[in-house]
Amino acid sequence: MVKKLLLSFVFVVAPSAALAAPNVGGCGWGSKLMDGSEGIAPQVLAVTTNGTSGNQTFGISSGTSGCSQEGVVKSNWQTAMYIDSNMNKIAKDASQGQGESLDALAGLLGMSAAEKVAFFSATKDNFGRIFPEAGVSSEDVRASWKEVLLENDQLSGYAELI
Amino acid sequence: MFEQIVPIPRRDLKRRLALVRRLFLFMQLVALCASASAQVPTTEYQEALLRRAAELELSGSPVWETLLFYRPRLMLPGQMSLGDDPDFFLSSDGDTDPQAELAATIASFFEQGNEPDEHPQCRFPARYLWLKEQLQFDPIRLVERDCPAYQEWIAGLDPQSLTLIFPTAYLNNPASMFGHTLIRVNSSASLKGAPLLAYAVNYAAATNERSGVVFAVKGLLGGYRGSYAVEPYYRRVNKYSEIEHRDIWEYELSLSPVETRRALAFVWELGHVYFDYYFFDENCSYYLLALLEFARPSLELSSAFRFWAIPSDTVRVINKQPDLVEQIIYRPAAGTLLRAHFEQLSESERSLALALASGELTISVFQSGEYSGGTQVRILEAAFEYLSYQRSRKKANTPEDGVRAQSLLAARSKLTKSADWTPIVTPTVRPDQGHPTGRLSVGTGLEADRSFYEIEFRPAYHDLLDPQEGYPEGAEIAFFELAARQGEGSGFELERFHPVAIRSLSPRTGTFRKISWELTSGLWRERVDSFPGELVGGLEGGPGLSYALFKRTAQLYGLVDGSVKLSSAYDQTFAVGGGPKLGGLFDISQHLRLEAKAGVKRLALGDTHTIWAYGLSARYTLSDSLAVVAEFEREREHAEHWNTFQIAVRSYF
Numbered sequence: 001m002v003k004k005l006l007l008s009f010v011f012v013v014a015p016s017a018a019l020a021a022p023n024v025g026g027c028g029w030g031s032k033l034m035d036g037s038e039g040i041a042p043q044v045l046a047v048t049t050n051g052t053s054g055n056q057t058f059g060i061s062s063g064t065s066g067c068s069q070e071g072v073v074k075s076n077w078q079t080a081m082y083i084d085s086n087m088n089k090i091a092k093d094a095s096q097g098q099g100e101s102l103d104a105l106a107g108l109l110g111m112s113a114a115e116k117v118a119f120f121s122a123t124k125d126n127f128g129r130i131f132p133e134a135g136v137s138s139e140d141v142r143a144s145w146k147e148v149l150l151e152n153d154q155l156s157g158y159a160e161l162i
Numbered sequence: 163m164f165e166q167i168v169p170i171p172r173r174d175l176k177r178r179l180a181l182v183r184r185l186f187l188f189m190q191l192v193a194l195c196a197s198a199s200a201q202v203p204t205t206e207y208q209e210a211l212l213r214r215a216a217e218l219e220l221s222g223s224p225v226w227e228t229l230l231f232y233r234p235r236l237m238l239p240g241q242m243s244l245g246d247d248p249d250f251f252l253s254s255d256g257d258t259d260p261q262a263e264l265a266a267t268i269a270s271f272f273e274q275g276n277e278p279d280e281h282p283q284c285r286f287p288a289r290y291l292w293l294k295e296q297l298q299f300d301p302i303r304l305v306e307r308d309c310p311a312y313q314e315w316i317a318g319l320d321p322q323s324l325t326l327i328f329p330t331a332y333l334n335n336p337a338s339m340f341g342h343t344l345i346r347v348n349s350s351a352s353l354k355g356a357p358l359l360a361y362a363v364n365y366a367a368a369t370n371e372r373s374g375v376v377f378a379v380k381g382l383l384g385g386y387r388g389s390y391a392v393e394p395y396y397r398r399v400n401k402y403s404e405i406e407h408r409d410i411w412e413y414e415l416s417l418s419p420v421e422t423r424r425a426l427a428f429v430w431e432l433g434h435v436y437f438d439y440y441f442f443d444e445n446c447s448y449y450l451l452a453l454l455e456f457a458r459p460s461l462e463l464s465s466a467f468r469f470w471a472i473p474s475d476t477v478r479v480i481n482k483q484p485d486l487v488e489q490i491i492y493r494p495a496a497g498t499l500l501r502a503h504f505e506q507l508s509e510s511e512r513s514l515a516l517a518l519a520s521g522e523l524t525i526s527v528f529q530s531g532e533y534s535g536g537t538q539v540r541i542l543e544a545a546f547e548y549l550s551y552q553r554s555r556k557k558a559n560t561p562e563d564g565v566r567a568q569s570l571l572a573a574r575s576k577l578t579k580s581a582d583w584t585p586i587v588t589p590t591v592r593p594d595q596g597h598p599t600g601r602l603s604v605g606t607g608l609e610a611d612r613s614f615y616e617i618e619f620r621p622a623y624h625d626l627l628d629p630q631e632g633y634p635e636g637a638e639i640a641f642f643e644l645a646a647r648q649g650e651g652s653g654f655e656l657e658r659f660h661p662v663a664i665r666s667l668s669p670r671t672g673t674f675r676k677i678s679w680e681l682t683s684g685l686w687r688e689r690v691d692s693f694p695g696e697l698v699g700g701l702e703g704g705p706g707l708s709y710a711l712f713k714r715t716a717q718l719y720g721l722v723d724g725s726v727k728l729s730s731a732y733d734q735t736f737a738v739g740g741g742p743k744l745g746g747l748f749d750i751s752q753h754l755r756l757e758a759k760a761g762v763k764r765l766a767l768g769d770t771h772t773i774w775a776y777g778l779s780a781r782y783t784l785s786d787s788l789a790v791v792a793e794f795e796r797e798r799e800h801a802e803h804w805n806t807f808q809i810a811v812r813s814y815f
Contacts, residue, residue, distance in 0.1 A: 033564075
């Protein structure tokens with residue numbers, strides 16, 4: 001059975017928004033911290049096995065495919081996309097140890113209230129490791145975050161999800 | 163097909179059965195071939211369904227009207243669908259014949275041999291859902307098809323409830339006062355305190371157009387196709403809140419999971435076809451109402467929007483429905499938060515924040531300054547917010563700016579205190595609570611020594627003498643303002659017509675410095691030779707500055723306007739020139755606002771003349787939908803000087 005790369009979103013471009021470059025696959029969403037753009041927008045990926053009616057389709061990705069390194073699915077697709085699309089806001093919240101964007105990430109990972117508390121403080125304490133410089137890619141951010149989580153007894157289980 | 167079973171002798175049974183099977187197969191083949199030539203053979207069950215549908219008068223039902231967007235035709239009798247895509251209709255007469263469309267829809271559900279997801283049941287899940295409910299489809303006689311893509315989509319959305327999302331105006335753009343509406347689909351995950359993780363359904367014109375003017379013109383005339391987009395809500399928030407700096411109001415609706423799924427079935431149906439997008443009437447808000455009307459058929463929302471649908475008016479109507487809106491949440495834009503935080507800093511703290519944001523002050527020097535932990539935190543956070551704001555306006559996008567932004571956050575992360583910002587106050591009056599956007603004024607006055615009556619009609623939107631609550635400061639826009647005057651001994655004559663008139667008076671502060679501007683277009687009367695005057699057509703406008711005083715109860719402005727006018731009464735038919743204008747708006751009380759103005763225009767090319775005017779207006783608010791305005795103006799145009807007094811009652815609807 002062909003693994004379906006589930007549909008992404010129709011990206012409706014308003015006159016003020018910039019057009020996104022095509023997603024080159026893997027987890028390379030392409031967003032960089034503080035680089036002034038809003039990240040790679042998922043463009044129309046009309047990839048369905050049988051095609052649907054109409055020439056423009058829209059859909060949600062509920063799957064975990066589409067993000068692999070050397071064939072191994074390393075992260076949850078939704079989490080990768082969320083981090084990539086919200087890097088600057090997440091970094092800002094991380095620097096404060098609180099905030100809606102960071103909280104939503106914790107929710108996406110499935111953390112309990114107590115785990116969130118630990119997550120926020122571990123993230124803030126390790127801000128410099130997770131977001132070391134402007135221009136760091138979202139992949140590297142996630143990789144560093146994984147290390148930080150692994151070092152934390154309470155949160156190590158989430159390392160593979162981020 | 164074969165309802166009756168005729169008892170036959172056992173000996174012949176096998177042979178008969180074989181014959182029947184072959185016959186059946188043959189008939190299926192015939193049916194397939196027939197369907198290939200676009201003729202769906204009617205079955206008995208299908209006919210029974212059609213009869214039942216006729217008994218129930220389903221093709222005349224408001225729900226069928228909602229699903230197909232049937233509207234009474236303007237000139238001719240009968241109905242016409244707003245659908246523009248041929249794929250939206252299953253009958254060739256579907257756009258004007260609800261009965262034919264209904265019959266074709268029911269027939270299409272019996273189709274065989276389609277690819278999964280291509281079957282009409284899968285392309286039109288809303289119609290299928292409703293007709294199944296009304297006609298109680300028998301799953302044996304009408305096979306229910308699997309729709310894998312649709313099911314996967316619904317599973318991914320996990321729809322539990324809907325929230326109406328209303329991003330409002332942004333600064334210095336009065337046209338954005340119209341706002342926009344979209345729907346957020348809340349899932350079990352997002353309802354656990356993470357609305358950012360929900361999905362947003364947005365209807366908009368599909369275009370890459372960058373020119374605002376081209377976009378406006380084509381959008382008004384239906385030059386674009388509208389389509390639905392589904393994306394994570396956080397992407398919408400980023401766009402509205404971080405980039406456009408628009409506050410967002412979220413209206414949580416009481417729709418149940420079942421009702422929510424109905425709305426989404428309709429979105430799926432509509433998502434695969436296009437509609438011509440019309441900025442005024444067939445726009446984001448209009449289609450959104452249809453989704454809600456299908457979700458909960460007892461709602462009647464779109465009938466109020468026959469000719470135009472202004473987003474804020476649609477929000478008003480939704481909010482007025484009993485038991486529909488459960489809670490309203492205010493989500494301030496990044497720019498709004500920034501302003502609120504800056505107001506909580508002292509003058510010197512503000513300077514430090516700005517210096518850190520620009521790089522004039524380095525973080526290390528700042529940190530050696532021995533400010534208390536709490537102060538440092540606030541200044542660092544405010545500096546980052548300001549820098550982000552500048553970056554969103556493309557004013558600080560060098561790599562050094564990026565480096566500085568990261569450093570500000572890194573420095574902040576090492577401090578343990580919280581900034582303890584005073585939480586932002588939700589505005590007491592929401593945009594949907596402001597005065598209704600249509601306005602009719604009736605007044606009387608005296609111009610020089612001649613009395614007159616005046617009637618004015620303005621379909622949209624708001625001017626600075628209208629009651630201000632719920633509207634952004636300093637923003638004024640009028641569409642198709644039409645006024646007629648009746649003088650002594652004459653009938654009503656056109657006094658003015660403004661297709662568009664805009665004023666944007668953005669008060670400048672030390673930190674936030676915007677240019678104010680205004681633009682007026684259309685026809686108006688000028689006293690060229692004599693009363694009542696001649697009609698002049700023109701375009702006037704220009705930039706300026708504005709300042710707020712006395713805790714924002716007063717706003718002063720100065721503008722320099724250019725003027726281009728045409729009139730058959732002019733020498734050489736045209737006049738070009740310009741001049742300055744000064745004014746002030748004063749809120750004496752919650753009900754009383756005054757405006758004082760003085761200006762001069764020197765038209766130096768074409769018909770040379772000078773126009774000067776000064777005056778005072780006062781508006782007193784009587785109720786949500788009534789105000790009275792008194793105006794005095796002394797003018798000189800061409801040769802004459804005179805005074806005009808006028809008092810008018812403005813009613814809003």
